[in-house]
Amino acid sequence: MTDDLEQLYQSTYTAVVRFLYRKVWDAERAEDLAQEVFVRALAHRPEKPRAWVFAVAANLARDEARAAVRRKRHLTLLKADPIAQPTIEPAADTLVEHDERVASVQEALNTLTPRDREILLLWDAGLSYPEIASQTGLAVGAVGTTLARARRRLVEAHDRQNPNKGTHAAHS
Amino acid sequence: MRHIPEDELHAYLDQGLSRSQCVEIESHLAGCASCQGMRDNIAALRDRTTALLARLAPPRSFPTPFDTIRRRAAIEVSARRRRVHRAAWAASVVAAVAFGWTASQIADSSGAFRTATGSPAAAPLAASLPVTPVAAVSPALTLARPARGESNGRRTTRRPLVRKVAAAEAPRVSVPPVIAPAELELSTIDIPAAGDFELDGMWRTMSWVGAQAETGNQLPHIDGLPVVQVQVQAGKQGKQPLMVVAQQLVSGEVIRTIEGPASDVSHLLARRTMSDPDPKVSSTDSTRPGTVVYQGVDGSMAMQRGDRMIAITGALPPDSLLAMIRRLNAALRSK
Numbered sequence: 097m098t099d100d101l102e103q104l105y106q107s108t109y110t111a112v113v114r115f116l117y118r119k120v121w122d123a124e125r126a127e128d129l130a131q132e133v134f135v136r137a138l139a140h141r142p143e144k145p146r147a148w149v150f151a152v153a154a155n156l157a158r159d160e161a162r163a164a165v166r167r168k169r170h171l172t173l174l175k176a177d178p179i180a181q182p183t184i185e186p187a188a189d190t191l192v193e194h195d196e197r198v199a200s201v202q203e204a205l206n207t208l209t210p211r212d213r214e215i216l217l218l219w220d221a222g223l224s225y226p227e228i229a230s231q232t233g234l235a236v237g238a239v240g241t242t243l244a245r246a247r248r249r250l251v252e253a254h255d256r257q258n259p260n261k262g263t264h265a266a267h268s
Numbered sequence: 269m270r271h272i273p274e275d276e277l278h279a280y281l282d283q284g285l286s287r288s289q290c291v292e293i294e295s296h297l298a299g300c301a302s303c304q305g306m307r308d309n310i311a312a313l314r315d316r317t318t319a320l321l322a323r324l325a326p327p328r329s330f331p332t333p334f335d336t337i338r339r340r341a342a343i344e345v346s347a348r349r350r351r352v353h354r355a356a357w358a359a360s361v362v363a364a365v366a367f368g369w370t371a372s373q374i375a376d377s378s379g380a381f382r383t384a385t386g387s388p389a390a391a392p393l394a395a396s397l398p399v400t401p402v403a404a405v406s407p408a409l410t411l412a413r414p415a416r417g418e419s420n421g422r423r424t425t426r427r428p429l430v431r432k433v434a435a436a437e438a439p440r441v442s443v444p445p446v447i448a449p450a451e452l453e454l455s456t457i458d459i460p461a462a463g464d465f466e467l468d469g470m471w472r473t474m475s476w477v478g479a480q481a482e483t484g485n486q487l488p489h490i491d492g493l494p495v496v497q498v499q500v501q502a503g504k505q506g507k508q509p510l511m512v513v514a515q516q517l518v519s520g521e522v523i524r525t526i527e528g529p530a531s532d533v534s535h536l537l538a539r540r541t542m543s544d545p546d547p548k549v550s551s552t553d554s555t556r557p558g559t560v561v562y563q564g565v566d567g568s569m570a571m572q573r574g575d576r577m578i579a580i581t582g583a584l585p586p587d588s589l590l591a592m593i594r595r596l597n598a599a600l601r602s603k
Contacts, residue, residue: 102334109331114324123326131332131340138341139348201320220321225284240279244310247278247317254320 104145105134108222112153115221118205119157120164129156147227150218154231204254212246219243272296272303277310372492471501479511488527488578488596489513496522501532508576510536523582525596526570530577537568537579561590569593 112133117126133153142148205213211232218228219239229236272280272293279285280293297303479487479498488511489495497514510528517523526533562570562579569589570579578600580593 105331105334105337113326113329117326118321118324123329126326127329127332131337134334134337135340135344138338139344198323201323204320205324216317216321219282220318225279225282236284240282240284241275243282244275244278247313250320251313251316 101134101137101141101145104137104149108146108149109134111221112149115150115217116153116157118217119154120160121202125160129153129160132156144227147223147231150221150223150227151231154214154218200254200257203257204250207253208246208249212242212249215239215242216246216250271300272306274306274310277303277307278314281307281311281314375491471499474498474500483509483511486527486600487511487513488525488600490515490523490525490592490596491599493517493523501528512536517582521583523580523584523592526577526579526581527600528577530572530575533570533577533579534562537562537570537581561593563589571597573597 109130112130113123113126116129117123120126120129130153133149133156136152137145137149140148205216208216215228215232215234218231223231225236225239228234228239234242276285276289276293280290285293297307474482476487476495476498479500482500486508487498493515495513496516497512499512499514501510508528510526510532512524512526514522514524526536560572562572563586567583567589568579568581569586569592570577571593578593578596580589580596582589584592
């Protein structure tokens with residue numbers, strides 16, 4: 097089992113980091129969480145480790161998002177306090193550092209519903225239809241339908257933001 | 269002719285269909301230009317999506333060596349085991365506390381703690397001696413400190429929590445509330461050593477069980493309070509022993525109940541207070557013909573019946589001491 101997990105780690109680690117990065121938008125944090133995922137996998141030894149790893153990654157990312165919301169609220173409170181203001185950290189506004197192309201895809205992705213976005217990211221991480229279905233609770237037959245919609249909406253949203261580039265890219 | 273739905277073509281290109289479904293679709297595609305065009309569009313959309321998402325990749329980094337992950341997992345597993353053990357321990361404490369409380373309730377309902385006098389003076393006792401909380405807390409104390417009490421070589425005492433509960437139930441609730449006396453600030457009553465006092469015999473510190481066996485279940489005590497010390501001085505031939513039982517209130521105060529020959533008890537009280545050897549006669553107990561109640565000058569109360577005397581010492585209001593000694597007297601009379 098441990099050897100299987102090691103193989104899974106070697107083959108999937110990058111995909112897990114990428115999957116997490118697209119949720120937390122912080123490369124270092126994504127790596128920390130990915131390592132946490134595999135630590136937990138070793139501790140729990142799941143029967144279907146590959147699907148389990150992505151399920152735990154999704155949960156950790158969700159927790160991270162909640163924590164970010166709490167931090168944001170705290171930040172708002174601190175901003176209202178002129179004495180505490182100098183201690184404010186730059187927060188998670190690192191999005192600014194992304195280049196325009198990345199930001200446009202990111203914005204397009206954010207226009208999807210959480211369900212569509214989740215399934216699109218899971219598919220892009222390499223999960224099969226049955227794995228996506230078992231993780232999200234969808235019927236296997238509905239995964240294709242959801243993916244079809246998600247892909248269409250992502251590309252449409254991106255092309256709306258970048259009409260020239262989008263058209264060019266569509267034809268290229 | 270039925271064309272292939274869009275979602276099925278997505279699933280086909282994603283290899284999300286069964287082999288038989290794939291064969292069916294491929295045979296249709298071979299003869300349907302419209303569906304071929306649709307397939308090509310979907311393939312382009314699919315590639316486009318992949319290309320767009322590829323932009324959202326973090327900077328490439330080398331994975332942490334798997335051995336590091338394995339070491340972290342080992343630490344995690346060991347920490348989890350410790351958490352489970354702690355949780356189990358906490359659950360056992362909660363169960364013991366709940367059990368102690370229940371037992372106390374049973375004892376209360378069976379009248380074990382009721383005073384026989386029915387005197388209004390019993391009311392302050394309820395305020396000053398919350399028996400039920402003590403009963404609930406004691407098992408926790410027991411579980412928290414058993415090893416220390418035993419490793420110190422200290423005596424083990426048992427709290428007579430539900431002495432009047434049915435005999436078959438008694439062993440189940442007799443959780444010994446061992447409290448290492450060194451951890452308590454005991455009240456300053458001095459038990460005189462042999463020779464210092466004109467009493468025969470040696471003072472011996474005993475376990476609750478041992479003292480009960482030796483005195484024939486006659487140890488003076490207040491039901492529901494944890495016992496922290498039992499001391500017995502053997503009497504002369506044909507004479508009852510002199511017994512001192514220290515118990516702790518929830519407030520941390522220690523009270524001592526003393527029972528023995530009237531002369532011995534009064535001498536003991538007099539020595540403690542360093543006052544007149546004969547305690548001041550306070551009153552006679554109207555509810556107990558033939559008994560005389562004595563009130564000491566500093567937190568002691570005694571009650572004499574014939575040649576026996578019981579006493580209580582502790583930093584409590586006189587009315588509480590009076591109520592307690594009445595309860596004590598009633599308990600000893602009922603034996």
